[in-house]
Amino acid sequence: MSAPALPSRFDPKAIEARWQAEWAAHGYFRAPDRPSRPYFAVPIPPPNVTGILTMGHMLGYSVMDILVRQHRMQGNATLWVPGLDHAGLATQVEVRRRLAKEGIRLEDLPRAQILEQIELWRQEHEPRILEQTRAGGFSVDWTRYRYTMDPPAARATREAFVQLYRAGLIYRGERMVNWDPRLRTAVSDLEVLHTEEDGRLYFVRYPWADGSPGGLEVATVRPETIFGDVAVAVHPDDARHSSDVGREVLLPIVNRRVPVITDTAIDPAFGAGALKVTPRHDLVDYEIYRRHPDLPLPASILDDSGRLEGDLVPPELRGLDCDRGREATVKRLEEARLLLRTETYRHSVARSERSDAMIEPRLSTQWFVKMRPLADPAVAAVREGVVRIHPDRWMLSFFRWMETIQDWCISRQVVWGHPIPVSRCAACQEEIVYVDRPASCPKCGCRELIPDPDVLDTWFTSWLWPFLSLGWPEETADLAHYYPTHVLVTGRDIMFFWVARMMMAGLYFTGRAPFSDVYLTGMLRDDRGRRMSKHLGNSPDPLSVIAERGADATRFALVFPTPTDEDGPFGRGPLEGARNFLTKVWNLTRFAQSHTPSGTAPPTTPPALYAHSPLEDRWILSRYAATVAALNDTLARFEISQAATTLYQFLWHDLADRYVELIKDRLAGKGDAVSERTAQATLLFVIERSLRLLHPFVPHMTEELWHALPHEGESVTVAPWPPATEVPRDALAEARMEIVLDSIRLLRNLRAEEHVAVETIPSAWIRPQNEEVATLLKAECGAIEKLARVHPLKLLGPGEATPEGTSTRVSAAGEYFILRPTASIEDTETLRRERDKLAALLRKTRERLADLGFRDRAPASVVREAEEKARELDERLARIDANLKSTGPSEGSGR
């Protein structure tokens, strides 16, 4: 039973890997296949294979592990499924970047070679990501690890596509999409960043088609798209242009005729109030085109890499990219004397989050998911409380986004991803949608089937994660036993990308919300206040932080003191705070270990208490009971940092700083044997239980410490969570101890105010407020003396005179006095010299103020300043005089 003595220094390196191996060997984290108990399931947001994990991942994982470990100890069958996301476009961008460094353009490689390169990338990154997860000590069930490109995930993805397609919720259509000309793919609205940038506004004259002089002045930021214009539009109420409407103008350079039309989308205040309409390359223009059925829809004038193309473009400009095309167009406009002027112009520019390329709005044929029918049940689930969002301030953003949700473009023109499960028959053009690709056309039997060239957006797989990871669409035992899951913990930045879509998918495909709670963590910030992100590369590698600080300190620093649901800094400060706290708990346990005789029984029940039991025992047990209750409460509400604070306060302040100090004499055998044994039992009981409560936060250290004390069971990982009702609250003991602790605080403050030297133990007095307080303080006199470092401490009766030479404080419990220290001869000399200096200064100031000439000449503020100075000097002199008087002849020190 007796464990070897704990080393004096807490060294995470010596223990963390050992316990991780031990937990794995025992299979504590493997969820039972057929749970006989209530379950608690958490889907881990699968990290992207794009890179390594960031501290932001560690934050989410820490929160999840706290909840999972608590539920495991509470006796639930817990399942925490780890996984990895193939992150289609994002991964391809990374691989593209890496190839570019070797001078290879990814677009030039055949498809098979691109896939090979991506597979290489995965083989390099996956082990690192898994190593990071293991090093954190997170209690995931590795036997159920899933990858979103695994064959079962591929099948589930196709199944989802087919189901939605058959229900009419997936369609193929020509719509405006955000086109990334660098990556040559459509990207979703959520992958577009809008920034204010300086651009140039060109004022171009469109000549009248009938040959009359002048023309219309058109303002545009994109002169190079003139070739795709179908009209010039003005606002219907714009009086300047009322006579222009219905006429025709000539497109500059190419001299194609287009009409002047009206549309309410035109802002008359912009430029001269006339705008070119280019329906294929601008979202607003496309809408205008749709409102005017007479207008033609010309062919695209930009190819998929954003270069000018097609018959509408003058041959010498074809093949030019956006910038060169603009230059050349502007030059031609100048030569034709059609460029009137230019202005710098600040406007919102849309850029691709993945490649930073300027987004081209592009009319393109893509696959879409109809979102409205899917979004409504998800909104209802949140409104009805079936799914709760924490912190609830994010609910509003959720509703706002869901109300304006657009159809989701799910096709991507990249290589890496799940192919769209659609083929077209070469003979009869039949569109064939399948989970398993047929060998021939079901309609005409033709064997030549042309597969759709695109792949699916990664999120089209990820949104299935909570049930896909349990085996859906197969009716697996896991799906039957562990679905729906309980809580989804993730950064709020992917609330729409992922959380909202998961809710829609869960409700649609399984008929149930995939989880009952969503907990959104804040974003970590670096030393410069920037969000830590993979994108910026400013997050330290969790592995190096863990190597330096240990997993436990890293985990604790992530949840305390900055609230986990708010944005906050992560760095040296929190890490050192965590380290100090862990050292405190380590030393506390070492102290208990060294005061526990070998053969002490494990504390299976709380020590028996009686009315006459020592106040500190009754108090600490009651504080412990309060801590369990507060912890259960805060964790149930997902107030993770508040839970950590509760434990921190209790362990550091109540247990280590107060209780241990109060019982030191008893443990040293200065009282009777019963008192010593009760102190041991109480300390042991509270520490053992506290280690269990702390375990979900810092699993490795608590495991090590738990084994160093008498305990029952093989691991704290599977030890029962302490029941809240094990120890009753003792309100009287807490109220009484509050008075004792207040007395200690007051006397300590007095000591500090009077600059009592550390080694000095001054006399002190208390005049209690009433008889009850007097009885209490009398009984606890020794404790107060010891902790406040005063002696002797005497109680004064109501009529008794206040001792001379004391400083006073008053509280609800009574009056407190401490003997002021006697100043030494040197101190008195210093005071006298100071007094003379101040007196001289005061004299001078007063003379100056008495001089009427000064008062007349000097500005009022200077006079006021001098008056203020005189007053201040006067007060300081009075204080020194009082000091000199009281420290005059010695009245005897407190020794």
Ligand SMILES: [Zn+2]
């Ligand atoms: Zn056919």
